[in-house]
Amino acid sequence: MSISIKTGADIEGMRLAGRFASEVLDYLTPHVKAGVTTEQLDRLAHDYIVNEQGAIPAPLNYQPPGYTPYPKSICTSINQQICHGIPNDRALKNGDILNIDVTVIKDGWHGDTSRMFVVGDASIQAKRLCQITYEAMWRGILKVKPGARLGDIGHSIQTFAENAGYSVVREFCGHGIGSKFHEEPQVLHYGRPGTLEELKPGMIFTIEPMINAGRREIREMPDGWTIVTKDRSLSAQWEHTVLVTDTGFEVLTLSAGYPPLPDFVTAALAA
Ligand code: MF3
Numbered sequence: 619m620s621i622s623i624k625t626g627a628d629i630e631g632m633r634l635a636g637r638f639a640s641e642v643l644d645y646l647t648p649h650v651k652a653g654v655t656t657e658q659l660d661r662l663a664h665d666y667i668v669n670e671q672g673a674i675p676a677p678l679n680y681q682p683p684g685y686t687p688y689p690k691s692i693c694t695s696i697n698q699q700i701c702h703g704i705p706n707d708r709a710l711k712n713g714d715i716l717n718i719d720v721t722v723i724k725d726g727w728h729g730d731t732s733r734m735f736v737v738g739d740a741s742i743q744a745k746r747l748c749q750i751t752y753e754a755m756w757r758g759i760l761k762v763k764p765g766a767r768l769g770d771i772g773h774s775i776q777t778f779a780e781n782a783g784y785s786v787v788r789e790f791c792g793h794g795i796g797s798k799f800h801e802e803p804q805v806l807h808y809g810r811p812g813t814l815e816e817l818k819p820g821m822i823f824t825i826e827p828m829i830n831a832g833r834r835e836i837r838e839m840p841d842g843w844t845i846v847t848k849d850r851s852l853s854a855q856w857e858h859t860v861l862v863t864d865t866g867f868e869v870l871t872l873s874a875g876y877p878p879l880p881d882f883v884t885a886a887l888a889a
Pocket residue numbers: 676677678680681688692693702719720721730824826843857
């Protein structure tokens with residue numbers, strides 16, 4: 619097994635899938651407010667994905683070995699939920715933070731992206747966790763270029779998150795992506811510089827750090843999917859699908875409604 623290298627038409631397909639995944643989040647954004655249930659968000663996302671572009675929500679009935687089929691079209695992970703939260707009839711309430719993770723299959727190609735949303739006025743601590751996690755993801759992305767290694771990405775995310783007083787979830791990671799939802803390589807969000815696989819132009823993978831306000835240990839809920847922090851501390855996650863280009867990276871999951879880039883990203887891109 620090895621890491622696939624995408625070329626011409628593959629990359630163009632991945633660009634369209636990636637942008638559409640991000641547009642689904644743009645579309646959901648005004649609906650994310652107190653009183654809305656995550657099931658309503660799931661329905662909105664499902665219908666938009668299917669009707670707007672004739673695409674497929676990749677999570678629906680997705681079944682990795684050892685899992686039951688995932689029952690919904692998006693993942694919604696609230697507060698102490700780390701990832702894979704299943705939309706249900708629980709209404710969002712003021713102060714909640716939640717991750718919405720969208721993966722579409724468009725013309726056979728997968729686009730995978732997630733963002734944090736803050737419902738009404740959240741605590742300063744909750745907002746800081748979302749912001750630090752966002753910056754941590756971008757610090758990982760900025761490491762992406764030919765010749766760099768996966769360990770550089772993980773190290774950059776880990777040092778930034780831990781210096782902020784947070785912990786990095788180890789059991790889940792980013793992943794290669796293309797005609798399959800999850801391919802090689804695994805993209806760990808911790809590690810040592812100069813280690814692991816060397817990046818080459820045409821590789822496409824996600825970077826999707828899960829950062830806990832407290833300890834890094836996780837617990838799986840009885841539904842077989844939802845992962846929560848063992849100490850019940852808040853957790854945040856952001857995700858992009860990223861292409862290794864000849865000179866650096868291209869983020870495939872951007873769209874018109876994407877939140878502002880951190881200043882250090884704008885500065886790095888201008889340099
Ligand atoms: N979108 C998640 C990821 O980033 C995977 C969700 S699997 C599901 O890899 F079945 F829960 F949808």
